[in-house]
Amino acid sequence: MMKSGMIEVINPNGSVEMTQSLADSLNHNADTQSLRFHYCKDSPPSIEGFSDGTKAAYHLTELVTQLESDGSSAKGYVVACFDDTGVDAAREVSSKPVIGIGEAAMKCATYLGNSFVVMTTLQRSVPIIKRNIANYGLNAHCAAVIASDIPVLSLDCDPEAYERILEKAQTALSQFHGEVLILGCAGMSHWQKKLQEELGVPVIDGMQAAIAMVGALSGIGLSTSKICSYALPEKKQLAE
Amino acid sequence: MMKSGMIEVINPNGSVEMTQSLADSLNHNADTQSLRFHYCKDSPPSIEGFSDGTKAAYHLTELVTQLESDGSSAKGYVVACFDDTGVDAAREVSSKPVIGIGEAAMKCATYLGNSFVVMTTLQRSVPIIKRNIANYGLNAHCAAVIASDIPVLSLDCDPEAYERILEKAQTALSQFHGEVLILGCAGMSHWQKKLQEELGVPVIDGMQAAIAMVGALSGIGLSTSKICSYALPEKKQLAE
Amino acid sequence: MMKSGMIEVINPNGSVEMTQSLADSLNHNADTQSLRFHYCKDSPPSIEGFSDGTKAAYHLTELVTQLESDGSSAKGYVVACFDDTGVDAAREVSSKPVIGIGEAAMKCATYLGNSFVVMTTLQRSVPIIKRNIANYGLNAHCAAVIASDIPVLSLDCDPEAYERILEKAQTALSQFHGEVLILGCAGMSHWQKKLQEELGVPVIDGMQAAIAMVGALSGIGLSTSKICSYALPEKKQLAE
Amino acid sequence: MMKSGMIEVINPNGSVEMTQSLADSLNHNADTQSLRFHYCKDSPPSIEGFSDGTKAAYHLTELVTQLESDGSSAKGYVVACFDDTGVDAAREVSSKPVIGIGEAAMKCATYLGNSFVVMTTLQRSVPIIKRNIANYGLNAHCAAVIASDIPVLSLDCDPEAYERILEKAQTALSQFHGEVLILGCAGMSHWQKKLQEELGVPVIDGMQAAIAMVGALSGIGLSTSKICSYALPEKKQLAE
Amino acid sequence: MMKSGMIEVINPNGSVEMTQSLADSLNHNADTQSLRFHYCKDSPPSIEGFSDGTKAAYHLTELVTQLESDGSSAKGYVVACFDDTGVDAAREVSSKPVIGIGEAAMKCATYLGNSFVVMTTLQRSVPIIKRNIANYGLNAHCAAVIASDIPVLSLDCDPEAYERILEKAQTALSQFHGEVLILGCAGMSHWQKKLQEELGVPVIDGMQAAIAMVGALSGIGLSTSKICSYALPEKKQLAE
Amino acid sequence: MMKSGMIEVINPNGSVEMTQSLADSLNHNADTQSLRFHYCKDSPPSIEGFSDGTKAAYHLTELVTQLESDGSSAKGYVVACFDDTGVDAAREVSSKPVIGIGEAAMKCATYLGNSFVVMTTLQRSVPIIKRNIANYGLNAHCAAVIASDIPVLSLDCDPEAYERILEKAQTALSQFHGEVLILGCAGMSHWQKKLQEELGVPVIDGMQAAIAMVGALSGIGLSTSKICSYALPEKKQLAE
DSSP states (O other), X not given: OOOTTOEEEEEXXXXXXXXHHHHHHHHHHOSSOOEEEEEOTTSXXXXXXXXXXXXXXXXXXXXXXXXXXXXXXXXXXXXXXXXOTTHHHHHHHOSSOEEEHHHHHHHHHHTXXXXXXXXXXOGGGHXXXXXXXXXXXXXXXXXXXXXXXXXXXXXXXXXXXXXXXHHHHHHHHHHTTOSEEEEOSGGXXXXXXXXHHHHSSOEEEHHHXXXXXXXXXXXXXXXXXXXXXXXXOOOOOOOO | OOOTTOEEEEEOSSOHHHHHHHHHHHHHHOSXXXXXXXXXXXXXXXXXXXXXHHHHHHHHHHHHHHHHHTTOOOSEEEEOOTTOTTHHHHHHHOSSOEEEHHHHHHHHHHHHOSOEXXXXXXXXXXXXXXXXXXXXXXXXXXXXXXXXXXXXXXXXTOTTHHHHHHHHHHHHHHHTXXXXXXXXXXXXXXXXXXXXXXXXXXXXXXXXXXHHHHHHHHHTTOOOOOSGGGSOOOOOOOOO | OOOTTOEEEEEOSSOHHHHHHHHHHHHHHOSSOOEEEEEOTTSXXXXXXXXXXXXXXXXXXXXXXXHHHTTOOOSEEEEOOTTOTTHXXXXXXXXXXXXXXXXXXXXXXXXXXXXXXEEESOGGGHHHHHHHHHHHTXXXXXXXXXXXXXXXXXXXXXXXXXXHHHHHHHHHHHHTTOSEEEEOSGGGGGGHHHHHHHHSSOEEEHHHHHHHHHHHHHHTXXXXXXXXXXXXXXXXXXXO | OOOTTOEEEEEOSSOHHHHHHHHHHHHHHOSSOOEEEEEOTTSOSSOOSHHHHHHHHHHHHHHHHHHHHTTOOOSEEEEOOTTOTTHHHXXXXXXXXXXXXXXXXXXXXXXXXXXXXXXXXOGGGXXXXXXXXXXXXXXXXXXXXXXXXXXXXXXXTOTTHHHHHHHHHHHHHHHTTOSEEEEOSGGGGGGHHHHHHHHSSOEEEHHHHHHHHHHHHHHTXXXXXXXXXXXXXXXXXXXX | OOOTTOEEEEEOSSOHHHHHHHHHHHHHHOXXXXXXXXXXXXXXXXXXXXXXXXXXXHHHHHHHHHHHHTTOOOSXXXXXXXXXXXXXXXXXXXXSOEEEHHHHHHHHHHTTOSOEEEEESOGGGHHHHHHHHHHHTOGGGEEEEEEOOOOGGGTTTOTTHHHHHHHHHHHHHHHTTOSEEEEOSGXXXXXXXXXXXXXXXXXXXXXXXXXXXXXXHHHTTOOOOOSGGGSOOOOOOOOO | OOOTTOEEEEEOSSOHHHHHHHHHHHHHHOSSOOEEEEEOTTSOSSOOXXXXXXXXXXXXXHHHHHHHHTTOOOSEEEEOOTTOTTHHXXXXXXXXXXXXXXXXXXXXXXXXXXXXXXXXXXXXXXHHHHHHHHHHTOGGGEEEEEEOOOOGGGTTTOTTXXXXXXXXXXXXXXXTTOSEEEEOSGGGGGGHHHHHHHHSSXXXXXXXXXXXXXXXXXXXXXXXXXXXXXXXXXXXXXOX
16 A cells, blocks of 8 residues: 655666665665655666666656556655666656656765766766766766676675775776765665765765655655646547 | 668657658658668657657667567668657667667758758657757757647648748748758658748758668668667676 | 754845745745754845855855854755855855755756746846856756846835736746746745746745755765865965 | 769868879779769868868868859769868858768767767867867767877878777777777778778778768758858958 | 067958058057058958858968068967958967957957857858857857848948947847947947947957957967967978 | 056955065066055965855955945956956956956967966865866866865975976876966966976966956956946845
8 A cells, every 4th residue: 555655766677676675775774755666577677778778768657657547645756777767758747756866866966066976887878877967967067977897786796896886986086086976876775875984975875865855845845847848748639 | 571771760659640651752752762661559659758759769679679680681770750769779779870860850950051940849849859959969050949839640630730830930940040940750751842942941851861861871881889888788697 | 052953044145034034934834844044144135246145155154164163963054045155165164065045946946847947136146147057057957047127125025026026937937938937036935835826837946945955965864075175174384 | 074963072182192092992982972083282282280271171162162163063072171171161152062071970970879089190180170079069979089190191101000090099999988980081091991890890981971971961852051151152242 | 661569460351441441440549559450362352151261261371371481570460350260270370379359359258247249240150150159168158149231341331330230239238138249340340439338338349359469468478389289380291 | 555557466365475476476577567466364375265265255355345445546456366266246346357367367378279287286176267167168178177286375385396386287288288388376476487488388377367468458448347247236225
């Protein structure tokens, strides 16, 4: 049963394990927001590149449409993929706030420092993230987007993953004069606190940032504009 | 049966009538390229907004993947939606050139004049097109993006559609000092020649432009880069 | 006495009446955050232009420095001037989040629509706000910055102010295809709800947005980066 | 005698040898377009810097004007200098498509990958090419512009030139995550195929790209806009 | 005979009358700089569009090269065409400061106000000026570029020219919130003072601005960098 | 007593020694402008970061206001801090030209080369200078902003300072293909000539550049626009 006032957190990929791990990690931390977790069972198990993203966006949009037609009384939606795939379409089919973890993380970073470094997984995701950064207007704030070369699904099982990411982050922050580190994949969420302590700079987990943004916008009575670009889809007038 | 050297023209929407109309119009004109037309039967009948686009991108990607696994010997693909939905994903799953009609039309326009006006259908498509224009780096070349307020599916059946578009185009070209007109929807393709004669400026139909671009790139032996962002999708290493 | 967990809301101008009015309006609405209000008694009574802003920034920075040296246990600071004057300096002298109402309002707007209209007071503030918009990377999201020509200190006492602003907002939203309205002065805060109902688009009051942002960032354990540009001021090594 | 349907390929420099070499190389490859080659005998023998470019632009414009007044029935013009010098003026004096090899190469590259590397000859040409890249709106697509430090006129006679360029290209593609290589000088045209095979990324020769673009635009009935910036030069009304 | 310390003022067009008129107007005003005037007798009598500009750039570069080889001891060069045609090439062939009147006028304007309006002659010059504005980085400062539709050579003989320009300027300054007016053609120089008095905003004549800039740079010992892009042209190594 | 025609040079920091040193250095060089030097005794002794800058801007604005109300007949004002702190406010309270040394140096650099390197003191100043560069529209001209890591107040007393800066400058110019060096702190002014000789590129001292700019603008009768953003501050209409 869905509780009024919850936030729907949708992992647009198809990995039930990763979704469960996110739920465990976040329910442990969160004291102010109730969360309900979803995943998209027909999506690829991780989102690495444009075609993964296209599939995930499709299933995410279907799921949000379904939740809306079921009369979800949630405060809003979090899209748990750093590429923010499907966020625009989800905004269109709901009037509640819909926030992607990439957008939330990067915009929050700009309140805390003049430049951020994004640590993503594979190099192929870098151009996708950079295009988002340009679309969000954050080119001047982005010091670098760095790939750890550890695939999403190895983040949990590779025993050296944490150390490698810590080291790469230290090097990049120093080389590019980064002031804030952003974790560029939901699969790194559980390392946020530890990295922040070791690096001595704010480390932003997009999951927490996006949940906080939905709570904040909802709390002050704001919702997605239904004028023009995020208006509900048109009814098609088919010729007979 | 598929002929070697054809171009696969994919209408990512679900309208068989519109696809047939495109085929009729283009086969009539084209003397140098052989074309094979497809549509995406599970897509919305027209693409007006982000969620339509997300669905269409999904079905387009599935179709290109299928054609590739069937061993298509086509020269390349044309994506027949001015929003260029799904083009990036299609580039990822094929090594042949994949060209969207929006991108082709707008880049061709820059060879012919210093500023262009795009005439689209509904206002809700304007922010989508403007985001593409920014991503393609064409802000300085775009004089205006104008909506005719005639939905895609009424373009053929509204008897006043042509006159309205002609008048809106004249006004916009004059007001914004546009030097080239771009038809912002495949459904206007058949008016290209007539509008060009009446307006006295180059009028670009993205269908013809994209077909010409695939032919041109293929003709000089160029194909999509398989390094980094358009590499074939990763094989997922699932934990057991 | 200061309560732990409060947010310090600083009006950088010198108007006690405006500050009281803000406090009345916000304490009425806010259910989740405790607020403590301040004003800068040596600042100009309103901030309209660069020299007003320079004075206000100075007094704001002094006040934040004082609160910090008094050991404030607040969650963070809100700077209640839409020009975001002094925000960078305040970030430097505190490690808590410091959020200006202009930055918060405009960044929140980007989660809700593809374009916003800012309604400010005097035309002379427009270039200041536009420069901030450029610095925040929001040029592509800003449909227009409009001046009502009603000075800050007349917002409360001009009986026609509300109607004039409503009408100007309607016109601008329609003309520039704005999807979200932003109130470009703390003195319009109390109209947010009414305007939102009448206009049918999200209307953002920077006061509420900035308070929500401080609460959100603080709630997930994020604070201002003390590396590089917002590091505490240097101790000067004076030659003897 | 001039054949209808040819493309006029103009080398704006004064080197008959380089022009002959281009003709040999391209006539060998081209199966779909007939080409007529020209050079500008009063131009500098190579174009390296602004004053070379200014002279070449002048002679190019004179030559196009002459060909037009001779009633050339060509499909259009290719300007065979990667700096695209004189292209705007040539567009003004003809209504046929006029395409520079730099513009064609770089715009074609954007259809094939998200980032390109340009390999030019001397460092002094880099700022010229970068300015063009900015004017064409391609900053976000350009990973790097690299100088081989081999002057144009040594490309053919320096036995180590090919190896040096191959090595520099490999390093730059890897370091800057380039997905496409662009040959930044017509004098490297004949290496396109070999480099493409050895590097494993698309390698674009602007000569082939520009010829293909003229053919493509001409084939779909498009010509230079004669409204506003590329209108034929004004008749001067001299005071008597 | 050339006096040491003069500034060479070169009108790149071929109009001796216009050059004489500039000389009369400026020698009357100037109290601090000695000027020597030149024109380019083989250039078009006015510069309106790209091909005029290409010719003028050529003759300008030849003239500066000649003056340099004659051992000119001038402080520097002013290029008296608002399109700044040939300025880059002239910088290459001299080590003295070379300043175009467009660049000088627009950069000086940014010291005096947050936005400027440029009043040029014909609409066809607008895209050329806008491209320069983009290259100089002044997009954010440019409120508008307006054409008076009075050709250069009619500025002096059209009795209504002044009134028309005054009226167009007033309208544009008000509509676009311009704070400074820039005269976009050397032929309007003599109206600077009168327009400034009547309009109540700074009015900048590029001739005076460029002369002042050459004097200023020369006065503090600065000259054109001879490293990289403005290095003297290469000696060509011709194969034998 | 103030002489008509002087330029008021205001060091916005509180260091009398540095101000005296500037006066000594500049009065020695300057032959065409009379200068009167000021400092802001309540400002921090050096300006390193945002809060120093905010304090200095305040005291600078107070001083300019005082000089104006004293009826200063100066030609204009120079703000002797490379961060250009307070320049906008000073422009508002005076109608004379007000020029910051950062803005003057960087805009002068663009007349002399296609790219400049700024050598500043501490890394924390880099984001401030980069924001100014973006606001001035000079991103495309800036090759790099480099910190010497020598604090302002050590520039004079650190015996190795000059050598360190020379070496860092050489490296940066070579690595980033810089064509002009800019001294990013008034405290380096006296090294301009020596560095220029040793480096072989133009080296710009903002002090000399700004003084020259005030002289130039004043000499041709230009002053700050009093329309809109730099209009004199509003009289506040306080409710009774």
